[in-house]
Amino acid sequence: MAEKIVIDPITRIEGHLRVEIEVNNGVITDAYSSGTMVRGIENILKDRDPRDAWAFVGRVCGVCTSTHSLTSVRTVENTLGITPPPNAELIRNLMASALYIQDHVVHFYHLHALDWVDVVSCLKADPAETSKIAQSISKWPRSSVGYFTDVQAKIKKFVESGQLGIFANGYWGHSAYKLPAEVNLLAVAHYLEALEWQREIVKVHTIFGGKNPHPNYLVGGVPCSINIDEANAVNAERLAFVGNLFEQAKTFVEQVYIPDLLAIASFYKNDWGAIGGGLTNYLSFGEFPVNGYNNPESFKIPRGVILNRDLSKVHEVKSDDKDQIQEYVNNSWYEYSKGDSVGLHPWDGETNIKYTGPRPPYEHLDFSKKYSWVKTPRWKGHAMEVGPLSRMLVGYASGRADIKEVVDATLSKLNVPVTALFSTLGRTAARGLETLLTTGWALEFYQQLLANIKNGDTRTMNNEKWDPETWPKEARGVGMTEAPRGALSHFLVIKDKKIENYQLVVPTTWNASPRDPKGQRSAYEESLLGTPIADPKNPLEVLRTIHSFDPCLACAVHIYDEKGTHIHEMKTY
Amino acid sequence: MEKRPTFYEEVTSDGVPRRDFLKFCTAMAALLGLESSGIGQIVKALETKPRLPVIWFHFQECTCCSESFIRSSHPAVADIVLNKISLDYQETLMAASGFQAEAAYKAVMEKFPGEYIVMVEGSIPTEDEAFCCIGGRSALQILEEAVKNAKAVVAWGNCASAGCVQAASPNPTGAKPVHKVISGKPVINVQGCPPIADVMVGVVVHLLTFDRIPQLDALNRPKSFYSRRVHDTCYRRANFDAGLFVESFDDEGAKRGYCLYKMGCKGPVTYNSCGIIKWNDSTSYPIQSGHGCIGCSEAGFWDNGPFYQHLPSVAGFGIETTADKIGIGLGVLTAAGIAGHAIVTNVRKHKEIANEPESGSSSDNT
Numbered sequence: 052m053a054e055k056i057v058i059d060p061i062t063r064i065e066g067h068l069r070v071e072i073e074v075n076n077g078v079i080t081d082a083y084s085s086g087t088m089v090r091g092i093e094n095i096l097k098d099r100d101p102r103d104a105w106a107f108v109g110r111v112c113g114v115c116t117s118t119h120s121l122t123s124v125r126t127v128e129n130t131l132g133i134t135p136p137p138n139a140e141l142i143r144n145l146m147a148s149a150l151y152i153q154d155h156v157v158h159f160y161h162l163h164a165l166d167w168v169d170v171v172s173c174l175k176a177d178p179a180e181t182s183k184i185a186q187s188i189s190k191w192p193r194s195s196v197g198y199f200t201d202v203q204a205k206i207k208k209f210v211e212s213g214q215l216g217i218f219a220n221g222y223w224g225h226s227a228y229k230l231p232a233e234v235n236l237l238a239v240a241h242y243l244e245a246l247e248w249q250r251e252i253v254k255v256h257t258i259f260g261g262k263n264p265h266p267n268y269l270v271g272g273v274p275c276s277i278n279i280d281e282a283n284a285v286n287a288e289r290l291a292f293v294g295n296l297f298e299q300a301k302t303f304v305e306q307v308y309i310p311d312l313l314a315i316a317s318f319y320k321n322d323w324g325a326i327g328g329g330l331t332n333y334l335s336f337g338e339f340p341v342n343g344y345n346n347p348e349s350f351k352i353p354r355g356v357i358l359n360r361d362l363s364k365v366h367e368v369k370s371d372d373k374d375q376i377q378e379y380v381n382n383s384w385y386e387y388s389k390g391d392s393v394g395l396h397p398w399d400g401e402t403n404i405k406y407t408g409p410r411p412p413y414e415h416l417d418f419s420k421k422y423s424w425v426k427t428p429r430w431k432g433h434a435m436e437v438g439p440l441s442r443m444l445v446g447y448a449s450g451r452a453d454i455k456e457v458v459d460a461t462l463s464k465l466n467v468p469v470t471a472l473f474s475t476l477g478r479t480a481a482r483g484l485e486t487l488l489t490t491g492w493a494l495e496f497y498q499q500l501l502a503n504i505k506n507g508d509t510r511t512m513n514n515e516k517w518d519p520e521t522w523p524k525e526a527r528g529v530g531m532t533e534a535p536r537g538a539l540s541h542f543l544v545i546k547d548k549k550i551e552n553y554q555l556v557v558p559t560t561w562n563a564s565p566r567d568p569k570g571q572r573s574a575y576e577e578s579l580l581g582t583p584i585a586d587p588k589n590p591l592e593v594l595r596t597i598h599s600f601d602p603c604l605a606c607a608v609h610i611y612d613e614k615g616t617h618i619h620e621m622k623t624y
Numbered sequence: 625m626e627k628r629p630t631f632y633e634e635v636t637s638d639g640v641p642r643r644d645f646l647k648f649c650t651a652m653a654a655l656l657g658l659e660s661s662g663i664g665q666i667v668k669a670l671e672t673k674p675r676l677p678v679i680w681f682h683f684q685e686c687t688c689c690s691e692s693f694i695r696s697s698h699p700a701v702a703d704i705v706l707n708k709i710s711l712d713y714q715e716t717l718m719a720a721s722g723f724q725a726e727a728a729y730k731a732v733m734e735k736f737p738g739e740y741i742v743m744v745e746g747s748i749p750t751e752d753e754a755f756c757c758i759g760g761r762s763a764l765q766i767l768e769e770a771v772k773n774a775k776a777v778v779a780w781g782n783c784a785s786a787g788c789v790q791a792a793s794p795n796p797t798g799a800k801p802v803h804k805v806i807s808g809k810p811v812i813n814v815q816g817c818p819p820i821a822d823v824m825v826g827v828v829v830h831l832l833t834f835d836r837i838p839q840l841d842a843l844n845r846p847k848s849f850y851s852r853r854v855h856d857t858c859y860r861r862a863n864f865d866a867g868l869f870v871e872s873f874d875d876e877g878a879k880r881g882y883c884l885y886k887m888g889c890k891g892p893v894t895y896n897s898c899g900i901i902k903w904n905d906s907t908s909y910p911i912q913s914g915h916g917c918i919g920c921s922e923a924g925f926w927d928n929g930p931f932y933q934h935l936p937s938v939a940g941f942g943i944e945t946t947a948d949k950i951g952i953g954l955g956v957l958t959a960a961g962i963a964g965h966a967i968v969t970n971v972r973k974h975k976e977i978a979n980e981p982e983s984g985s986s987s988d989n990t
Contacts, residue, residue, distance in 0.1 A: 057722065057760075058721055058722040059722060059758065059759045059760065060715055060721060060722070060725055060726075060758050060759060061721050061722075062715045062716070062718050062719075062721045062725050063716065063717065063718070063719075063721075064715075065686070065687045066687070067682070067756065067757070067758055087756070087757040087758065088683070088684060088755065088757070089749075089755050089756070089797060090684050090789075090790035090796075090797060090799070091790060091796035091797050092789060092790065094794065094796045095789065095790070095792045095793065095794070095795075095796070095926075099929070099930070100929065100930040100931075100932070102930070102931075102932060103929055103930050103931045106918060106931060107789055107926070110686050110688070110788065110789040110817065111686060112686050112687070112688075113685075113686040113687045113688020113691050113692075113818065114686075114687045114688075116688060161717060165719045170719070214675065214677070214710045214712070216710050216711045216712055217711050217712075217714055217717045217718045217719060218718075218719050219718070219719070219720060219728045219731075220719070220727055220728050221719030221720050221724075222719070222720075222724075249694070250694065250695040250696075250697060250821075250904065250905070253695065254904050254905065256904075257904040257907040257908045257909075257913070258907060258908055258913065259913060260910075260913055260915070261908055261910030261911070261912065261913035261914075262898075262903040262904065262908075262909060262910055262913075263691075263695065263903065263904055264688040264691045264692055264695075265688055265817060265818065265920075267910055267915035267918075269873060269915065271873070272873065272874060273914075274873065274913060274914040275913045275914040275915075276873075276874050276878040276879045276914055277879075278879040278880070281879060281880055281881060282881070283860070283880060283881020283912070284878075284879050284880070284914070292907075404796070406752055406754050406755070408754060410754065411753055411757050411760060411761050411762040411765060412760050412761040412762075412765060415760075509879075510874065511874050512872075512873045512874035514872050514873065514874070517872065517873070589724075594721055605686045605687065
């Protein structure tokens with residue numbers, strides 16, 4: 052007899068996500084994922100100045116803040132044929148690196164850790180033992196017995212107050228929690244430290260973009276100027292500030308995040324290194340250009356596709372091939388004029404909102420009908436997983452030495468085979484390894500920026516096509532990035548100096564979407580199948596796998612273009 | 625009512641020394657613009673008042689307000705505020721999901737009627753309620769139920785205060801701010817996209833300290849943080865007065881930090897604390913980092929663009945008089961007039977600022 056379980060809201064994510072599962076004999080046999088909020092930002096962009104678009108789409112998400120803005124300026128530049136100066140590319144890379152680091156650390160400690168760490172259990176820990184463990188895995192200085200005793204006392208006081216705040220009604224004591232009390236205490240201490248720490252690295256955004264969340268971007272370059280003889284520009288003090296922030300980030304990631312990740316993984320690797328793998332196809336658009344955005348082969352993280360977990364072959368992703376990316380609405384609350392069973396390339400972006408779900412308040416969605424605000428994208432008809440795991444796998448399969456090195460070292464430390472990557476834990480580990488790699492890359496970008504300035508190149512902006520009078524009557528382009536949560540692409544058509552059509556295909560759309568016309572599940576739904584559920588009333592296991600993707604629903608449900616447009620040509624780049 | 629530990633008890637039991645606690649209170653008093661006598665009031669309030677239960681909802685939003693909130697920069701504040709206000713429901717951070725999560729805020733509503741604060745991040749869709757549902761209920765249903773016995777409502781950011789980006793033309797989902805869909809409760813609009821972290825914390829401390837809502841302007845924004853125009857508190861203001869403008873991004877003027885007015889800066893029509901408190905531990909703010917203010921703490925700022933057109937030429941905006949009057953101290957002027965006039969009246973200032981590096985270095989060398 053199947054038991055139906057609804058989890059809504061899924062918390063510790065961005066946005067509004069609902070998951071319904073069917074459990075048979077303690078195992079998930081079916082799963083449905085639904086985005087339950089819509090805003091309609093694409094429709095709002097129509098007829099606006101393309102140079103303003105970064106600010107609008109930036110507000111698609113404030114968690115992966117800046118990633119949509121970066122994608123947007125790339126998209127407009129691609130559309131108009133603008134090449135930003137090398138310093139602008141480096142500063143954008145530094146900002147994107149800061150985002151990866153901050154976002155991944157916050158995800159690990161504040162959005163994901165409570166799935167593995169039993170906060171209440173840390174009260175039973177022996178702080179002396181925790182101190183011993185901490186010192187055996189890292190040289191991070193805050194590791195004394197006294198320190199962990201204080202943290203424990205703080206949590207004890209908190210629990211005894213009877214007002215648990217954000218920790219209220221957690222799944223504490225659940226049989227799926229496997230960490231010893233002492234490791235729980237270590238993780239809770241670092242939960243609190245990371246909360247204080249994360250606000251530091253974002254200052255990279257503040258220095259170059261004026262604020263965080265939602266720093267400023269600029270089509271053609273970056274808004275800040277470099278002048279090492281001026282107080283009102285990026286000068287030696289500002290540059291040293293940035294360098295210092297990345298040095299500190301590297302220390303924190305090396306001495307706190309990675310040791311914690313490995314320690315926690317070592318207790319869960321045998322089961323969770325084999326659960327939650329889901330789809331077998333992985334997509335990466337690539338990130339961190341070091342020789343111009345139009346040369347993806349120079350990216351630190353390569354572009355490509357892996358099919359059927361075959362790591363011996365990386366398939367080419369072509370942004371100018373209309374047969375590669377299509378979006379479906381057969382299970383989403385929109386309608387296509389040619390019928391809902393066809394897939395459309397984003398530039399044919401025809402999207403009409405049509406809510407046909409139940410009237411709120413409701414108990415269940417009807418999965419024989421449409422059930423989500425998220426559209427269903429496919430790559431050559433395949434359902435794809437996107438995110439840090441996909442990036443690390445594409446990098447690994449492409450033979451990138453730096454990526455291979457950290458992945459192999461981690462597999463060997465945990466004593467697990469490469470297939471353990473295809474799992475819930477693999478996803479979580481890949482995010483950590485990517486953070487580690489990023490701290491190193493960021494320092495390379497930083498050194499290159501210093502070298503350029505030393506050599507006399509302080510340019511941060513290309514003004515050649517700033518004036519709309521220089522633009523063609525009609526132009527189209529695409530911009531691709533790797534957001535913290537995965538492959539992100541924007542598609543743009545400019546007509547008469549205005550936005551004619553703007554479409555976003557975002558990471559969580561790939562991962563969280565409902566089924567396509569062939570009945571193929573997307574990543575969330577597929578990854579839940581076969582997962583054991585110890586207690587259906589407390590489905591902790593579902594949260595582990597869903598959180599391992601780092602859901603971001605505000606991105607995924609932005610789509611709403613009332614009029615629809617038909618574009619049949621693509622620009623090659 | 626249950627006995628709850630006070631803010632001061634919590635802080636000191638967490639190992640925060642009394643000296644640091646007093647420093648925190650002093651910083652908060654400064655933020656709130658209080659006389660030094662106000663510090664004692666904050667200390668007393670935080671020492672003796674019980675913790676405030678808070679229910680924090682997310683509706684049509686992007687979570688930038690939550691992200692900004694956790695950036696609060698004074699020592700231990702993120703920790704203090706997360707714990708001390710008893711954040712009983714906050715979807716981004718809370719451990720529980722599903723019905724356990726819903727149970728958390730329902731418990732607050734039952735246990736503390738009339739005492740809890742409802743904080744809202746995001747707008748509410750009115751074109752069709754079903755455009756935003758949580759746990760099978762619409763944003764509107766959830767909000768209406770929760771505010772019924774709330775003490776007050778805090779609307780975080782531009783979404784909850786004015787609808788923000790999703791309410792920009794043509795507002796496809798009929799997105800509305802909190803104050804347009806509920807009635808009978810005081811609503812504090814903490815504006816900005818997002819609001820500055822220290823402003824968010826400042827509002828919370830005000831509620832804790834004085835046990836009443838702060839003085840509000842005509843748009844329900846706390847006067848302590850939104851009574852000054854970005855233009856009037858801008859460190860580049862002297863350049864405006866001297867007629868020294870950035871004419872294109874990364875030009876010589878930009879490299880010297882001239883005024884961004886001609887690049888579309890909306891500082892002259894935007895009320896916020898960016899020039900005073902600045903962002904992320906006072907690291908910088910948009911103008912300091914070379915981009916004009918886009919006006920994100922004002923209702924409808926998305927439709928006041930384009931962002932890179934300077935104010936007098938924006939059709940139907942009608943702020944010429946204020947922007948130019950304040951800047952130059954005379955009547956309505958065209959953009960060309962601004963520069964012309966500035967040269968006449970501020971020749972000395974203009975020269976001083978423009979030639980600063982040369983004259984500075986020559987005097988140093990003598």
